[in-house]
Amino acid sequence: MLESILKRARTGNVTVGLPAGDLPALFRGMPVIGDAFRSGNVASMCARVCATDAIDPEKKTIDLGRCVFCGLCEEACGGEGIRFSRDPRLPSGKREHLVLGGQEFSPLAAATGIRSLLGRSLHLREVSAGGCNGCDLEAQALGNPIFDLQRFGIDFVASPRHADGLLVTGPVSKNMREALVKTYEAIAEPRIVIAIGACSASGGIFRGSYAVEDGVGNVLPVDLFIPGCPPHPLTLLYAILGFLGRPPE
Ligand code: SF4
Known part of the structure; x- marks a missing residue:
């Protein structure tokens, strides 16, 4: 019993407060869409490596409902088109809200009654x-x-x-x-x-x-x-x- 109490005292409070900081290195957070993605053929370059067809090179969008956060597009576009931040706050809400095109978005859908x-x-x-x-x-x-x-x-x-x-x-x-x-x-x-x-x-x-x-x-x-x-x-x-x-x- 004493050992448990001492261990607890040594560990301290491990619970994260909110808002929290960045995601750990193994996780990719909110993608940042660069200007290059919306011009020229950068979106096409990114789309070529995307195994889940999350990138639409015509509409210049990335669908986070399909994206598996593998990071291959970031490598293929040299970070000019899409860069993954460590921000854990990803857009969520209705299905269509997960499609990003560099537009301003509200992170959450209007909640239901x-x-x-x-x-x-x-x-x-x-x-x-x-x-x-x-x-x-x-x-x-x-x-x-x-x-x-x-x-x-x-x-x-x-x-x-x-x-x-x-x-x-x-x-x-x-x-x-x-x-x-x-x-x-x-x-x-x-x-x-x-x-x-x-x-x-x-x-x-x-x-x-x-x-x-x-x-x-x-x-x-x-x-x-x-x-x-x-x-x-x-x-x-x-x-x-x-x-x-x-x-x-
Ligand atoms: S991170 Fe992977 S799955 Fe997501 S858009 Fe890029 S290549 Fe496609």
């Missing part, structure tokens, strides 16, 4: 719908002492009957479709759906496969998309708190 009903509390049932489990691991990390999701009144629950909404990862495999829909229907209305990661937004690297539904939006009405592959827990925190109308200052 359900927000006022939720108040300062949100209970989510998570469903892993056929992805690689990378997003599940980051969502699970929200509960550790570093990110401490519960301090915000947000938590995961075991039963959809106790939940205000669903948090879904993965492209929705055909085999998981029925389970996902049944879980959604077991949640009392009004209910929300949060889709995290590229797979849940567009199918990600599985897009077009015979075995998937190409994203949660093709199965359920989604209230909040959070991009990433996987999104860092800080990105998830910013997006969910913003959706609840409580963005960190």
Whole structure:
């Protein structure tokens, strides 16, 4: 017992405050679109290396709903076209808000009326719908002492009957479709759906496969998309708190 107390004293408080700093080196954050991307053939150069067709060279846009944050476009364009910052605050909201063209954007969609009903509390049932489990691991990390999701009144629950909404990862495999829909229907209305990661937004690297539904939006009405592959827990925190109308200052 004494050993535990001493260890706790030595460790100190590890919980990150918000707003937090940059993402760690292994994660890419908010892409910065350079002027070169919008002129000449730089966008085409970037698009050629993109395995998920996230870059539209005609419209000069990058779709964060498809992007897996591999960074190959940054290398191909020499950083002139697209540069990935370490900013964990990625745009989230409706699916179309994830398509960036260098325009000014509001980081969050206008929240639905359900927000006022939720108040300062949100209970989510998570469903892993056929992805690689990378997003599940980051969502699970929200509960550790570093990110401490519960301090915000947000938590995961075991039963959809106790939940205000669903948090879904993965492209929705055909085999998981029925389970996902049944879980959604077991949640009392009004209910929300949060889709995290590229797979849940567009199918990600599985897009077009015979075995998937190409994203949660093709199965359920989604209230909040959070991009990433996987999104860092800080990105998830910013997006969910913003959706609840409580963005960190
Ligand atoms: S970082 Fe995104 S946009 Fe760039 S090449 Fe990779 S998947 Fe495509």
